[in-house]
Amino acid sequence: MTTTPTVERPFYDRVMEAVPSGEKLKLCLQCGMCSGICPYGFAMNFPPQSLIAAVRAGDLDPVFESETVWLCVSCFACANVCPAQIPLTSGLMASLKTEMLLRRKVPAELQTALENTRRYGNTLGESPRKRSAWCQSITPAIPLMAQTKEPVDVLWFVGDYASYHPRAVLASQAMARIFQALGIRFGILGPEENSDGDVQYLAGERGLLEILAQKNGKVLRKYKYQEIVTTDPHAYNVIKHEYPGVGVSVPIKHYTQFLAERIEQIKPLLRHEHKAAVTYHDPCAIGRANKNNIFEEPRLVLSAIPGLELVEMAHNRATSICCGGGGGGNWLDGFAWQQTHTRMSEWRIQEALASGAQTLAVACPYEAPRFEDALKSLGAENKLVVKDIAELLADAMSA
Amino acid sequence: MHIVVPIKLAPDLVEDLEIDAGGAALDRTFLRLIINEFDDHAIEQAFLLKERGGGQVTIVAPDLEGADDVLYTAAAKGADRLIKLIGDFSAGVNCHALARTLAKVIGDLHPDLVLTGVQAHDDLDGAVGPLLAEHLGMPYLGYVAGLTVSDGKCMARKEYPGGLVAEMDVALPAVFGIQAAEKPPRYVVTSLITQAMKSATIEEIETGEFDSGGAAAVERMSRLEATTHAEMIEGSTDQVADKLVAVLRERGLLAPRG
Numbered sequence: 055m056t057t058t059p060t061v062e063r064p065f066y067d068r069v070m071e072a073v074p075s076g077e078k079l080k081l082c083l084q085c086g087m088c089s090g091i092c093p094y095g096f097a098m099n100f101p102p103q104s105l106i107a108a109v110r111a112g113d114l115d116p117v118f119e120s121e122t123v124w125l126c127v128s129c130f131a132c133a134n135v136c137p138a139q140i141p142l143t144s145g146l147m148a149s150l151k152t153e154m155l156l157r158r159k160v161p162a163e164l165q166t167a168l169e170n171t172r173r174y175g176n177t178l179g180e181s182p183r184k185r186s187a188w189c190q191s192i193t194p195a196i197p198l199m200a201q202t203k204e205p206v207d208v209l210w211f212v213g214d215y216a217s218y219h220p221r222a223v224l225a226s227q228a229m230a231r232i233f234q235a236l237g238i239r240f241g242i243l244g245p246e247e248n249s250d251g252d253v254q255y256l257a258g259e260r261g262l263l264e265i266l267a268q269k270n271g272k273v274l275r276k277y278k279y280q281e282i283v284t285t286d287p288h289a290y291n292v293i294k295h296e297y298p299g300v301g302v303s304v305p306i307k308h309y310t311q312f313l314a315e316r317i318e319q320i321k322p323l324l325r326h327e328h329k330a331a332v333t334y335h336d337p338c339a340i341g342r343a344n345k346n347n348i349f350e351e352p353r354l355v356l357s358a359i360p361g362l363e364l365v366e367m368a369h370n371r372a373t374s375i376c377c378g379g380g381g382g383g384n385w386l387d388g389f390a391w392q393q394t395h396t397r398m399s400e401w402r403i404q405e406a407l408a409s410g411a412q413t414l415a416v417a418c419p420y421e422a423p424r425f426e427d428a429l430k431s432l433g434a435e436n437k438l439v440v441k442d443i444a445e446l447l448a449d450a451m452s453a
Numbered sequence: 454m455h456i457v458v459p460i461k462l463a464p465d466l467v468e469d470l471e472i473d474a475g476g477a478a479l480d481r482t483f484l485r486l487i488i489n490e491f492d493d494h495a496i497e498q499a500f501l502l503k504e505r506g507g508g509q510v511t512i513v514a515p516d517l518e519g520a521d522d523v524l525y526t527a528a529a530k531g532a533d534r535l536i537k538l539i540g541d542f543s544a545g546v547n548c549h550a551l552a553r554t555l556a557k558v559i560g561d562l563h564p565d566l567v568l569t570g571v572q573a574h575d576d577l578d579g580a581v582g583p584l585l586a587e588h589l590g591m592p593y594l595g596y597v598a599g600l601t602v603s604d605g606k607c608m609a610r611k612e613y614p615g616g617l618v619a620e621m622d623v624a625l626p627a628v629f630g631i632q633a634a635e636k637p638p639r640y641v642v643t644s645l646i647t648q649a650m651k652s653a654t655i656e657e658i659e660t661g662e663f664d665s666g667g668a669a670a671v672e673r674m675s676r677l678e679a680t681t682h683a684e685m686i687e688g689s690t691d692q693v694a695d696k697l698v699a700v701l702r703e704r705g706l707l708a709p710r711g
């Protein structure tokens with residue numbers, strides 16, 4: 055007598071419930087496009103298509119045995135090409151990561167980043183009281199919303215990396231100078247701001263996202279502002295698409311959108327040339343993720359800089375190659391190296407070098423540190439300069 | 454098997470530490486407390502034992518900021534009983550007072566094993582475990598990095614410097630000072646903690662007055678002074694030895710040549 059294997063209901067149900075359109079899993083055609091486009095599909099025991107096959111067959115033990123789901127960097131490439139529009143990144147892969155967290159199979163470095171978020175409200179494990187330390191050197195001083203009683207034009211949601219990481223804060227300081235040059239009345243939340251929760255939830259920690267969204271929602275509701283602008287693509291993605299599900303609906307713009315809207319006001323302020331070929335790396339989170347499609351605004355801003363020649367990498371816009379930092383990937387470099395002996399950030403640098411560019415422009419706080427590390431590990435430090443769009447713009451504006 | 458884990462909350466070093474106006478204690482205005490790291494290992498070791506041999510795990514924490522968090526997190530990991538000690542812990546309690554207080558509470562729980570962190574990073578005394586064992590009339594073994602329990606007997610692994618490991622049989626009940634659990638403390642997903650906050654109960658036990666007798670008193674607290682440079686002593690072996698002796702004499706660390 056043969057017994058029909060039964061689908062392990064709890065996991066199946068969790069996948070279905072993880073996102074509003076989770077039941078779409080049933081529509082999978084097994085076409086394999088998702089696994090084919092996945093940058094680490096070659097090294098995963100269960101890339102999306104095989105994972106769905108295993109879920110349908112109820113053969114989940116080998117899935118939970120394998121830890122290669124931690125190679126998933128939540129780049130949304132699979133979800134973006136799926137003809138059945140299954141939410142593969144935020145639904146399927148994130149649910150499997152939750153399952154792995156429940157089974158306590160989580161690489162140590164990622165565990166630390168999650169614990170840091172829970173305790174300190176940021177992945178880096180820094181003091182929440184020092185969240186605005188990056189802007190102490192700036193004059194005129196950047197107001198904290200808690201101190202300004204006046205409504206502002208822009209409430210700037212700075213984000214974790216842009217607040218604390220020694221390389222990333224340089225871009226934040228540049229952005230502050232741009233706001234000031236444009237005469238924008240703006241403020242930041244400082245110690246009241248918490249991690250946005252994007253990478254944590256895509257790493258399987260939906261419960262953490264809910265707590266963070268509620269905390270951020272509470273402070274965002276306290277203040278008066280025309281709009282919220284963020285320098286973090288992950289904050290943009292999660293606030294736009296996941297916060298409403300937790301009861302926090304606030305409008306949000308990425309800073310490249312904000313700048314593109316004011317490009318005519320900006321152009322006369324650009325005094326210095328940037329005489330170089332520049333290529334732009336599309337961050338997944340404002341690009342193909344949830345079809346955010348912020349592709350042209352960053353290019354419009356870059357093209358306004360005198361002397362700058364924009365060149366494209368082979369993979370650009372919706373086909374951009376991930377820097378490897380999303381969905382917890384930023385804390386899984388060691389794991390990915392062990393499994394694949396490759397670094398995604400190096401692939402991207404090689405593409406940037408092949409494009410003939412001398413400057414790699416970025417628009418996400420994870421990227422400058424990641425790409426600069428990749429340049430070092432490739433021994434190519436002298437061949438390419440990595441700059442945030444805000445840095446390039448602020449340099450062009452400088453007196 | 455009943456395993457009791459008393460934990461301590463110690464200053465979180467992520468925040469800058471300041472000395473208060475009195476000069477003999479930390480300024481507690483902005484102090485944030487975190488579970489003592491060794492106690493976190495003691496909790497993990499308790500769960501590893503429970504997973505292997507069954508039993509009950511009870512966590513005991515002082516009523517300080519962060520205690521509920523620690524207790525609910527432990528509940529989410531599988532703790533059976535959560536106890537909060539109600540008393541005035543706010544100004545800090547020395548290890549003698551803490552051990553006496555814990556002994557009263559833990560004695561009534563009739564534990565088979567008491568696991569504590571071998572020391573805490575705020576005082577580095579390492580005395581709570583031994584004092585507690587003395588009050589409870591149980592044996593104590595410290596610097597333990599692994600435990601196996603079978604038939605009412607316990608085998609403890611103790612690590613020595615130089616890569617030596619001893620395995621010792623200990624009759625239960627006993628108190629162990631945990632240096633490291635066999636595995637790093639586990640992660641527990643936030644949704645389970647949220648659930649525990651709704652379903653778990655924290656029992657409260659009054660401590661009464663603390664008896665701090667027997668402890669050393671802190672007279673003065675100061676920051677370590679960062680020195681600017683190290684002086685390298687050069688020359689032949691004899692020359693280096695002579696200079697070293699001269700330096701030690703000069704600082705009064707060796708008796709003058711008599």
Ligand code: SF4
Pocket residue numbers: 081082083084085086087088089102103106135136137138139140142
């Ligand atoms: S791309 Fe979509 S339909 Fe095709 S195998 Fe993957 S999940 Fe199924």
Ligand code: SF4
Pocket residue numbers: 088091092093094095101102125126127128129130131132133142143147
């Ligand atoms: S999100 Fe990216 S890394 Fe993750 S499975 Fe899909 S394609 Fe692969």
